[in-house]
Amino acid sequence: MTVFDQFTELKRDRTIKATIGMSREKFDALVPAFADAYDQMLQEKLRNKKIKCLPKGGPSGVLDTHEKRLFFVLYYLKTDPTFDVLWFSF
Template sequence: MLNIEGALKQDRLLRALTGLNRKAFDALLPSFSSIYFETQQTKPRQRALGGGRKARLLTTQDKLFFILFYFKCYPTFDVAGLLFDMHRSQAHEWMHRLQPLLEAVLGHYMALPERHLESIEAFLSRFPGVQRVMIDGTERPIARPEDPEQQKQNYSGKKKRHTRKHLAAVDETKRILILSKAREGKLHDKRFHDEDDIAGSIPDEIPIEVDSGFQGIQKRCF
């Protein structure tokens, strides 16, 4: 299993695995833990002590690391299961359980915090050292929805499978600055951006790089 405690002690490695340094990870953890425990329901125990599968993600710290790692590296569930010493079905289950919790926390901390940080000073205070921002869409595969309309909305012609999509703004080190909420895989990057306006959260003085999928916002992006 991945040595989570070891990764947390090395900022460079932690950023490579989760997109966050230790300070940002520790700042996110209390809110993530609070939301996680709020979603838990007390149920009568169905098994005797010691029964069932052995837990691998024992703490909320482990759970936060797992879901951040998943979205940073996008491993297959077979690979995630191998790295975290669990069956692929458990990796799939944990991803779907933890994703909405992470999105809820990022909604407070990272996902479009203000429509526009009015000054370059305010932006650099929030995101120190950033000189250039790159905006792009990223998709993650999901199980084929049972509902026909959901199948249609979440089918990505680009990936040739059913997906959910995020838009992310990252700096030169691939640190995630802004992360949108998940949307249907069919949604085009440009339309997604028009509705969320990630570029509008970045001061005009900061150069923004986009690919051809964002044609139309190049007036202020390079």
């Protein structure tokens, strides 16, 4: 079970805020804006030829949804873990 899976099961607002620094309502409201910004960043990298094509094939990876990506960023900024801890957690 990953940290994100545990996060989705959290019920207490205090624990959620301690994990990512904001309430679940704010997190849920931020996901669409994050998704738009993330997709726009990929399109810009494609236009600037920093990548050859958009990711679509191969294994999906651990951070395969916008919710997981946003959670990862907020969790990292809130807790400041080492890379070894991130590897273990995700």
